Amino acid sequence: MGVEGKQVSTRSETSPEVIVVGGGVIGTAIAYAFARRGISCLVLEQGIIGQGTSEASAGIVSPPSTSAIPAERLELARRSFQAYPWLVAAVQEDSGLDVGYRQWGELLIAKTEEQAASLRELAAWQASTGFESEWVDEKTARELEPLLPEGILGALLADEGGSLVVQRLVRALALAAAERGARVVERAPVTGFEVEGERVSAVRTPQGSFAAGQVVLAAGAWTGHLAGQLGRPLPTLPVKGQMALISGGTTVLRHVVGTADGDGYLAPRTDGTVWAGSTKERGVWDTRVTPAGIAHCLRLVEQLGPGLLGGELVSTGAGLRPGTPDDEPIVGPLPGYRNVWIAAGHYRTGVQLAPATADLVVQGILSGEPDPLLAPFSPHRFDQAP
Numbered sequence: 001m002g003v004e005g006k007q008v009s010t011r012s013e014t015s016p017e018v019i020v021v022g023g024g025v026i027g028t029a030i031a032y033a034f035a036r037r038g039i040s041c042l043v044l045e046q047g048i049i050g051q052g053t054s055e056a057s058a059g060i061v062s063p064p065s066t067s068a069i070p071a072e073r074l075e076l077a078r079r080s081f082q083a084y085p086w087l088v089a090a091v092q093e094d095s096g097l098d099v100g101y102r103q104w105g106e107l108l109i110a111k112t113e114e115q116a117a118s119l120r121e122l123a124a125w126q127a128s129t130g131f132e133s134e135w136v137d138e139k140t141a142r143e144l145e146p147l148l149p150e151g152i153l154g155a156l157l158a159d160e161g162g163s164l165v166v167q168r169l170v171r172a173l174a175l176a177a178a179e180r181g182a183r184v185v186e187r188a189p190v191t192g193f194e195v196e197g198e199r200v201s202a203v204r205t206p207q208g209s210f211a212a213g214q215v216v217l218a219a220g221a222w223t224g225h226l227a228g229q230l231g232r233p234l235p236t237l238p239v240k241g242q243m244a245l246i247s248g249g250t251t252v253l254r255h256v257v258g259t260a261d262g263d264g265y266l267a268p269r270t271d272g273t274v275w276a277g278s279t280k281e282r283g284v285w286d287t288r289v290t291p292a293g294i295a296h297c298l299r300l301v302e303q304l305g306p307g308l309l310g311g312e313l314v315s316t317g318a319g320l321r322p323g324t325p326d327d328e329p330i331v332g333p334l335p336g337y338r339n340v341w342i343a344a345g346h347y348r349t350g351v352q353l354a355p356a357t358a359d360l361v362v363q364g365i366l367s368g369e370p371d372p373l374l375a376p377f378s379p380h381r382f383d384q385a386p
């Protein structure tokens, strides 16, 4: 089981203070943040840690690719971006796993005057909000990244943008949390809850019931359904993304390269492979890989790094991004309950926002008050009008 033969420890604890439902990047980041503070924590994952959405994810950690986001999300992105270097170092040390994080630099390329104008604006906005970002002309962009296609006008260069292997990060976070005393149970789907007044007293799985002090529902696209079992359904929905992993052989990509709208990407990995994708299929629950999906990914390779087309198609995959109706995360206490928090709905930015989300969830639960930064992401915004 697991990455490089490492086992997730299952140290025995009878009554953890916090139960985290879902072992994706959000749930494991929260578990690690609790464990680092010495707080006992149990992660219940219905499948295997690091599979599912994590396996398909590109793992790009870069500045926001649009200025059309709430100031609070920008702040979450900035805090997470700053946290990644130390978080990676800490989690690698605690787990002994390399998560493949590298700040390659990110290039978003312009092929039309309109795209060039909007990328110049985006670079100026990113720079004004504290990220290292600038517009570079075609010659400079090509010197930096010889694999760029012909006919570009220039590119936005975000020097500190990078990527990591999400499957490894999630395994490493779980192992690191376990190393610090958390318990991680795989193949433990949460099937129901025991409720006493305004509190969840236990969480039920086929492996037994687990007494709970606090509960965090971090079950990605499935979170809304679990909240529904508590009588408070939330509108999380899957947004399927298909991807291809390619190897260019001796042709090596040196930067994360994206389209001007930030919709399509090539992301290099430290093992020499390149992640290419992705589709955005809203409301689709299945994770089958389709010829049309892979054709879309390969068209992106043609648009962004055509020299890689002569390489090898190493593997394909699909994952379910946790979407929401307004494309914003849902993070905060579940209305009607005194000990249940939601941490879900991060859609395309779960990796980018995981460190700050985890910190704010832990702080909110420990202080009993959600940080004002979480106001736009409150589950309350989906309350039904009476």
Ligand SMILES: Cc1cc2nc3c(=O)[nH]c(=O)nc-3n(C[C@H](O)[C@H](O)[C@H](O)COP(=O)(O)OP(=O)(O)OC[C@H]3O[C@@H](n4cnc5c(N)ncnc54)[C@H](O)[C@@H]3O)c2cc1C
Pocket (backbone or CB within 6 Å): 021, 022, 023, 024, 025, 026, 027, 044, 045, 046, 047, 051, 052, 053, 054, 056, 057, 058, 059, 060, 061, 188, 189, 190, 191, 218, 219, 220, 221, 222, 223, 226, 240, 241, 242, 243, 277, 278, 318, 319, 320, 321, 322, 343, 344, 345, 346, 347, 348, 349, 350, 351, 352, 353
């Ligand atoms: C193709 C693709 C590319 C992406 N690229 C990027 C990127 O470059 N950068 C970025 O920041 N984000 C990216 N994302 C998005 C990012 O991967 C997600 O936002 C993130 O993985 C969501 O993490 P999560 O922990 O909320 O959900 P998930 O990773 O889905 O984890 C939820 C977990 O809960 C478990 N679960 C569900 N129900 C139950 C239950 N009843 N009991 C127990 N466990 C349960 C599931 O098995 C799952 O493991 C990408 C996603 C895809 C699909």
